Amino acid sequence: MVTSLSSEQLIQLSEKTHFSSNEVRSRHESFLKDFPDGVISRKEFHDTYRQAFPGCQQNDVQRYAEYMFNAYDIDCDGEVDFVDYIRTLSVTERGTMDEKLKWAFSMYDINGDGQVSLKEATEFLTSVHRLRGNGDRESAERAARRIFRDLDINGDGLLSQSEFVVGAKNAPIVRDLLEGGGV
Template sequence: ECPSGLVNEENFKQIYSQFFPQGDSGTYATFLFNAFDTDHDGSISFEFSVATASVILRGTIDDRIGWAFNLYDLNKDGCITKEEMLDIMKSIYDMMGKYTYPAMREEAPREHVENFFQKMDRNRDGVVTIEEFIESCQKVTSQL
């Protein structure tokens, strides 16, 4: 798909859409691309994507949690807001397409966001910091 070894956002979205033909994966693919494109140069090299995939699949729990936080922190300001998480949730529902519609209730993404914040926003200030995210995720993984 990318003989140069580099993929830009449009190529990434096109490739990613092949994995979710039943829905619209465009928005989620953009979020994912931005999480991979850490230097914000508009492209991802094959080598970097393999290294990132290795962290996601085989990294430490802290590495994986940190990567997930980076994905959810859409504007990269160090905290996850309800609006960011709602954008993520809506993009996941859109991506799943016919597997969520029409069974999905319109308020389901917002309910997921409220549930997420109830568990993660430890000090109830309306944002989830990396520290709160790590603490909450480690608490869940220690219970498994």
């Protein structure tokens, strides 16, 4: 839990992110206003998503929020502290294409084993489609199959992070699908 940042910590976070020390300090102050304990609990994270998607089925919101929580919880300690938060914002707001695709991979890799199965891709895309109100499991499954058709280079039925990143960069239609699916 980080409730105050030393000058050294500001410099370190600035070096590890795409933010200046002043931007890190400002984001930290805002973070603490919203989360005075210095962490976002799983429940608080889920509550934020429930408020953002009030018209959606709560179990759909819960599922999507869990995928997002896991992508934010970089150190896998069960909470999102400021370091997790600022590192994620750095990638999502200012990251390179590779950084953004690696982060997207972490959302698709639901079980965290370093590979994405067709089932995981389908589950993630189903949650996205349901929140957007533009599809069902069948459309998500079709989208997942298209991703696998174009990205599973070695044909093993699993996507490594490398296959995911390289494939998405080299196949604009897949990159567009991924971006439309939650990146």
